[in-house]
Amino acid sequence: MYSSKKNVLETVALFKAHGISEVVLSPGSRNAPLIQSFASDPFFNCHSVVDERSAGFFALGIINRIQKPVAVCCTSGTALLNYGPAVAEAFYQELPLVVVSADRAPAWIGQMDGQTLPQAGVFGKLVLTSVQVPEVHSDEDRWHCNRLLNEALNTCKRPGPVHINIPISEPLFDFSVETLPEVRTTSVVMPMAINDLQSLVERYDQAERVLIVIGQLPANPLKLTSLLEKCRLHGSEVVLVEHLGQYVMPDSIGNFDALISTWNEQQASAFAPDLLITMGGHVVSKRLKRWLRENPPKTHWHIGLSGQMPDTYQHATHFIQTTPEAFLEAFVKLQKKQVAGPVSPWILNWNLASRGLPEPDRSLPFSDITVTGAFLKGIGKFAQKNSPNSTEKRLNTRNSGELSTEKVQNARKMVVFVGNSSPVRNLQLYQKPKDVSVFCNRGTSGIEGTLSAACGYAVGSEGLVFVLVGDLSFFYDLNILTHQSFPTNLRILLINNGGGSIFRQLPGLGNSEIVTNYVSASHNLKAKGFIEASGVRYFQASSDAELDDVLKTWCSLEGNSAALLEVFTDNALNLEASQTYFRSLQP
Numbered sequence: 001m002y003s004s005k006k007n008v009l010e011t012v013a014l015f016k017a018h019g020i021s022e023v024v025l026s027p028g029s030r031n032a033p034l035i036q037s038f039a040s041d042p043f044f045n046c047h048s049v050v051d052e053r054s055a056g057f058f059a060l061g062i063i064n065r066i067q068k069p070v071a072v073c074c075t076s077g078t079a080l081l082n083y084g085p086a087v088a089e090a091f092y093q094e095l096p097l098v099v100v101s102a103d104r105a106p107a108w109i110g111q112m113d114g115q116t117l118p119q120a121g122v123f124g125k126l127v128l129t130s131v132q133v134p135e136v137h138s139d140e141d142r143w144h145c146n147r148l149l150n151e152a153l154n155t156c157k158r159p160g161p162v163h164i165n166i167p168i169s170e171p172l173f174d175f176s177v178e179t180l181p182e183v184r185t186t187s188v189v190m191p192m193a194i195n196d197l198q199s200l201v202e203r204y205d206q207a208e209r210v211l212i213v214i215g216q217l218p219a220n221p222l223k224l225t226s227l228l229e230k231c232r233l234h235g236s237e238v239v240l241v242e243h244l245g246q247y248v249m250p251d252s253i254g255n256f257d258a259l260i261s262t263w264n265e266q267q268a269s270a271f272a273p274d275l276l277i278t279m280g281g282h283v284v285s286k287r288l289k290r291w292l293r294e295n296p297p298k299t300h301w302h303i304g305l306s307g308q309m310p311d312t313y314q315h316a317t318h319f320i321q322t323t324p325e326a327f328l329e330a331f332v333k334l335q336k337k338q339v340a341g342p343v344s345p346w347i348l349n350w351n352l353a354s355r356g357l358p359e360p361d362r363s364l365p366f367s368d369i370t371v372t373g374a375f376l377k378g379i380g381k382f383a384q385k386n387s388p389n390s391t392e393k394r395l396n397t398r399n400s401g402e403l404s405t406e407k408v409q410n411a412r413k414m415v416v417f418v419g420n421s422s423p424v425r426n427l428q429l430y431q432k433p434k435d436v437s438v439f440c441n442r443g444t445s446g447i448e449g450t451l452s453a454a455c456g457y458a459v460g461s462e463g464l465v466f467v468l469v470g471d472l473s474f475f476y477d478l479n480i481l482t483h484q485s486f487p488t489n490l491r492i493l494l495i496n497n498g499g500g501s502i503f504r505q506l507p508g509l510g511n512s513e514i515v516t517n518y519v520s521a522s523h524n525l526k527a528k529g530f531i532e533a534s535g536v537r538y539f540q541a542s543s544d545a546e547l548d549d550v551l552k553t554w555c556s557l558e559g560n561s562a563a564l565l566e567v568f569t570d571n572a573l574n575l576e577a578s579q580t581y582f583r584s585l586q587p
């Protein structure tokens with residue numbers, strides 16, 4: 001049975017009509033009418049996460065998996081503010097997070113009536129739109145409510161977060177309605193004027209050095225990959241992509257951050273492009289940003305649907321407001337040069353330089369860097385074991401009946417959620433095994449939601465979901481361990497270096513007592529007690545030999561609970577390993 005509140009019924013019916021089926025619910029009484037109505041309808045897949053900060057990131061994890069809008073729903077007051085970090089992350093990663101907050105009637109805000117604050121518009125510029133629907137007492141109220149809800153649900157597809165605030169007056173608990181109302185839906189159509197691209201195609205065809213930089217993208221950009229392949233026909237393109245860009249081709253370059261560290265001024269200028277094309281979100285490499293700012297292209301196009309205009313490299317000339325796929329599809333149709341020319345010396349130089357760079361190896365001291373390498377190698381081996389045949393067998397035993405190709409493809413793919421700070425940087429020093437998707441809260445680079453996001457992804461996923469995270473980030477996000485059905489397919493590798501190790505690597509910051517206590521926040525905490533109390537299996541390692549020994553068991557599919565491997569490293573060795581590696585790359 002549904003709530004009798006008409007604005008709640010309109011909301012739930014419109015979510016259904018817009019196909020938003022995943023809802024992360026946090027407890028409360030003001031939002032009980034919403035909870036009751038979502039949870040009563042089998043269309044919705046409801047999750048319960050108590051801590052709203054975790055709930056927000058949990059929802060982002062689901063969005064990473066299904067690549068569709070996902071709703072979070074909370075009660076009034078500070079509950080809503082706890083969504084803040086995930087809202088900011090969604091804004092900068094352009095993820096369609098739909099925040100639904102229950103509220104008191106506007107007359108009662110600020111009247112010492114308990115659990116209220118000015119909720120409408122509370123996220124300011126961090127949401128694409130914020131609406132407050134009315135309580136429905138007339139036909140006009142209902143039209144108003146419907147119009148605002150449609151507006152918000154269409155806007156989140158741009159994509160990005162939106163906020164819907166829903167005042168609900170007492171009585172709250174009349175759940176006597178049997179069916180949802182018929183509702184009007186509206187949608188937005190955005191045709192692209194293909195001829196607008198003609199002049200861009202001409203410039204592209206004339207350019208001799210085209211650098212394509214792919215920032216953070218959602219998983220599975222298969223269509224984008226094949227379109228890029230078609231577009232790159234005249235032999236003058238280099239593609240740079242980090243692991244967060246997901247896209248992998250034999251000739252794309254991932255180790256550019258390390259490569260740039262080896263260049264002198266002359267080389268920095270010789271490798272510069274004349275046309276730069278960027279798509280996707282953030283790039284981790286600071287060196288890339290500095291290099292392109294100092295050695296700018298003549299033209300820089302940024303392609304993105306959301307309308308944001310990031311001038312990351314300070315020389316942007318065109319913002320092309322559409323999806324990379326739509327842009328490339330139109331672009332390929334207009335391209336005249338359909339035959340690849342000879343590979344230019346510029347491209348050859350890029351490829352030679354990139355291939356000539358070694359990855360870090362085990363001759364370095366046991367450290368965050370070598371642990372990261374062992375982790376990637378370990379899950380790569382696991383990937384081979386998890387061959388298509390064994391995947392299909394496993395899926396068949398779980399779900400009788402036909403398997404969709406998508407399901408099999410998704411189960412074959414392995415997923416890594418990587419924490420900010422050192423883990424995301426160290427991961428980039430190694431090549432990524434094929435069929436691994438990498439996610440990170442890189443929109444605002446916060447350290448608070450890695451585990452929660454991984455958990456949100458894992459709850460609906462068939463395959464293993466790996467997490468590589470530092471200790472401060474891990475302890476920050478402990479609340480998610482209280483999730484009622486903590487996913488058994490999570491494998492967490494926690495690198496415990498006793499604080500924020502990244503700050504030890506910053507030249508100039510030093511190693512004073514103040515830095516140790518307050519900047520790095522050094523500690524002696526171990527995860528063991530927390531982990532075992534939450535029913536997750538615990539492993540630990542402090543040396544190469546121990547790590548090799550334990551990785552096999554930890555990676556394996558067996559076992560009916562999640563597993564955490566805590567690896568202890570020493571900060572002096574972490575610094576030594578990093579310095580030794582980068583020194584070894586210098587000519």
Ligand SMILES: Cc1ncc(C[n+]2csc(CCOP(=O)(O)OP(=O)(O)O)c2C)c(N)n1
Nearest residue numbers: 421422446447470471472473499500501502
């Ligand atoms: C919410 C938030 N608070 C503070 C920071 C600043 N910060 C950046 S990196 C970092 C240290 C992270 O330490 P850890 O997760 O242990 O990773 P490590 O660098 O030690 O590998 C901190 C505190 C941040 N990014 N986000």
